[in-house]
Amino acid sequence: MKKKRVVSQAGLLAVSALFLWANPFTVHAEGWDNSGGEWRYLDNANNAVSEAWRKS
Incomplete structure (x- = not known):
């Protein structure tokens, strides 16, 4: 019983x-x-994206 508890x-x-x-x-x-x-969102070329909708 003690072994099972350990x-x-x-x-x-x-x-x-x-x-x-x-x-x-x-x-x-x-x-x-x-x-x-x-915080900012970067596209595939590491450019900051602004005023754009991105589909996830």
Whole structure:
């Protein structure tokens, strides 16, 4: 019974560590840039797009 509890706790600890390790990564949407302190959308040639609708 004690061995089963230890294995269960070890599994829970491993899953918790996995979530804590994977969580801090930031996901960036393709085309958006904030390098100048202001968000802007860049096209395939890295030119800022303004006053245009883009289909996702």
